[in-house]
Amino acid sequence: MTSQETAPPRKAPGQGTATPRLIGVDAARGAALLGMMATHLMPTFGPAPQWEPTMVGLVFSGRSAALFAVLAGIGLALTTGKQQPRSGAELWSARGGVAMRALVIAVVGLTLGGLDVNVAVILVHYAVLFLCILPFLGLQLKALCFWAAGWIVGSPVLAYLIRPMLLDAEPPLQLGHNPGWEDLESPGRLLADLFFTGYYPVCQWISYLLVGLVIGRLALTTAKVQLMLLTCGIVAASVAKVLGTLAMEAWGGRAALSVLPGTRGYPLESMLQVNLTGLQQVDSWWWLATASPHAGTTLDLVHTSGVAAAVVGFFLLLGRVSERVGVNVLILLSGPGAMTLSLYSAHVWVVSSFTNQPLPAGWTDEGMYWAQALCAISIGVCFAVLGRRGPLEWVAHLASRLGSYRPAAVG
16 A cells, blocks of 8 residues: 555656656556545445445445555565566565565554544555465466466355354454454454455455556556556456346346345345445355455456456556656646555544544535545645655555565675
8 A cells, every 4th residue: 555565666856757657556546545535435325215326336336445455466566576576585575575564554554443433444454465465476477367366266265155154153253343453352353354254355355466466567567568457457347247247137146135134224236236245145155146346256356356457557558648748647646646555544534533423514425525535635746746755655665674674695
């Protein structure tokens, strides 16, 4: 979630401009940040009793968070050799840096977890994903492709088989809230929630970082690869969504799931379009046939990964245009995208101050979103112009340097 994951730090004014890759990747991350903020601040379902999906729910739910994770994999690939992964001592040094960065992100996430906020904070899961991906950092592109495909196909089945056992435990091994410092006292429950029963199940979400590693090992500065990401991403996302919709609406999936006792609350039809969070997704193999946001199924992983690839390809192409015209046309997104850890954390803290309280007089959900979005953009642009890292990005960068330090051999 920090710009240091994607490329070397941007230069200060007068020392040259950022590379197109950094601009495009940071812009994609900025778009993901604004999309997640939209799902946090604006309704994803309409009013009762219909609970119709809103445009925000239909467009951003599930996709923005997945884009963050894919971008994390891309960033790790770019900092561990790009097209040629590091090996030997250099690889172990890079792994140490990634592990220390993960520690910083986890500390921030556990601290935010103590806030009373109606937001599913992703940072602790994000940190665990960084640790889980360490063994894959030295793999070549072909091997990564096989691992990514296998994980996308196999992890949803594994989760479906294991999750009921964890939920049937007494008490259930599920937090029902954001991970916080107090949860370290029950490590079994915390790990079960992080990997299988929580909002961002690491078991399936490793797929996103593997997809990101695959993308990051490509020649991202070439127009051919950028166009391939855009077109193949759109095709993959579209095919997965069509298959999921057919399975639910034409082949009997929704009818079979609607009779299960755990699907009461929001209308299942709306949840299948917006978010399956809150449904335990047990007692029917039909759950594995959906492409719904936050379903964690193969079709969901393919769809959201495809969307992420297309978004990255799109912004990389715009970064190419930006380089040719000599103007950073993406700075409104690449600025905040270069310091998302700081801005995301500030966003969660601000939202917590309004949780379970009425908005100030004259404010609406949309107004609150645009106010925070404009603040994030303004702050990000200012830091970009000054050539500075965000405060939490600076801490993460320092931790990464400490973790990757290897004393020079004496001979």
